[in-house]
Amino acid sequence: MSKTQKSTTLNRSDMSVDGEIEIVALTHGFGKGPTRSVVISDCNLRLAPGKLSVMIGPSGCGKSTLAKLIAGYFPPDEGRVSIDGRHVTGPGKDRLMVFQESALFPWMVTEENAIFGLRASGSTDKADQHRAGDLLERVGLAHFVKKFPGALSGGMQRRLEMVRALVNDPALFILDEPFRGLDAMTRTLMQEHFAQMFEQGRRTALFITTDIDEALLLADQIIIMSHSPMRVTKIIPVDVPRPRTMADLFTNEHINEIKSEVMKVLYAEVIKAFKGSSRVEGSAATSLQQRVGSTQ
Ligand SMILES: Nc1ncnc2c1ncn2[C@@H]1O[C@H](COP(=O)(O)OP(=O)(O)OP(=O)(O)O)[C@@H](O)[C@H]1O
Numbered sequence: 001m002s003k004t005q006k007s008t009t010l011n012r013s014d015m016s017v018d019g020e021i022e023i024v025a026l027t028h029g030f031g032k033g034p035t036r037s038v039v040i041s042d043c044n045l046r047l048a049p050g051k052l053s054v055m056i057g058p059s060g061c062g063k064s065t066l067a068k069l070i071a072g073y074f075p076p077d078e079g080r081v082s083i084d085g086r087h088v089t090g091p092g093k094d095r096l097m098v099f100q101e102s103a104l105f106p107w108m109v110t111e112e113n114a115i116f117g118l119r120a121s122g123s124t125d126k127a128d129q130h131r132a133g134d135l136l137e138r139v140g141l142a143h144f145v146k147k148f149p150g151a152l153s154g155g156m157q158r159r160l161e162m163v164r165a166l167v168n169d170p171a172l173f174i175l176d177e178p179f180r181g182l183d184a185m186t187r188t189l190m191q192e193h194f195a196q197m198f199e200q201g202r203r204t205a206l207f208i209t210t211d212i213d214e215a216l217l218l219a220d221q222i223i224i225m226s227h228s229p230m231r232v233t234k235i236i237p238v239d240v241p242r243p244r245t246m247a248d249l250f251t252n253e254h255i256n257e258i259k260s261e262v263m264k265v266l267y268a269e270v271i272k273a274f275k276g277s278s279r280v281e282g283s284a285a286t287s288l289q290q291r292v293g294s295t296q
């Protein structure tokens with residue numbers, strides 16, 4: 001379907017959707033004329049409903065751009081994104097984004113931030129607000145409902161952002177490096193929280209990260225993206241039951257086999273990205289190449 005063809009924009013009334021994402025021949029670039037750069041080229045991908053897919057790729061390859069295209073923030077130059085067979089033509093309440101940067105409103109207290117999406121969509125339903133209260137309690141924020149974001153730790157802010165997304169009961173979750181910048185301990189706790197919340201709701205989730213261990217802890221499948229222009233290089237299933245722990249990453253032989261494969265494919269892409277950059281000397285790429293060699 002071309003982008004000029006008519007199709008339905010998904011919205012809150014489409015809550016019965018299963019959450020299957022299909023990306024077909026997607027191409028997108030920025031700029032015009034000689035300054036134009038193509039970031040995504042002929043990208044094809046299908047995400048099955050109820051699965052947690054983790055996308056990983058070299059920095060700057062176009063992951064956030066793809067996330068925004070799925071969210072419907074802007075249309076692709078070519079190709080299409082469909083959700084349950086319907087062409088995405090704009091943002092919708094069925095898709096919830098959590099970004100690498102905090103998007104909380106500093107002038108709202110926790111409980112107001114949590115129900116912002118509900119209010120914005122016109123809900124004054126007490127049951128919805130009750131649900132927000134329940135979720136805040138479940139993530140350990142019950143005693144912080146009257147606090148402003150500035151009085152919350154980084155980990156608490158991320159938990160609040162998760163609640164704000166979950167409370168809308170989206171069919172799809174798109175998380176763009178939601179735990180970037182958190183200290184190691186908080187990050188591990190957040191990963192556990194997220195895995196638990198995912199198991200309870202089983203919404204289709206696309207989780208973007210640059211951290212291989214995070215991908216191995218969470219994913220049903222790891223989608224490795226190429227360097228720019230970006231497309232899918234390889235999809236590697238992680239057929240290990242959740243919950244998984246950091247200890248499993250050291251002791252579970254099968255996880256380690258998957259890790260070696262992910263590293264091999266990903267580092268090959270990172271090396272291409274380094275070599276494609278005129279400002280990076282060959283030594284960095286050589287050092288990465290040695291690491292790839294050591295995983296084979
Ligand atoms: N609005 C924009 N205008 C112009 N160029 C952009 C815009 N958004 C992204 N880009 C460019 O597109 C490329 C991909 O950016 P993007 O943020 O999607 O990468 P990424 O894979 O998410 O990177 P990271 O892992 O560092 O978050 C980069 O070269 C970036 O400079």
Ligand SMILES: [Mg+2]
Nearest residue numbers: 063064065176
């Ligand atoms: Mg990004």
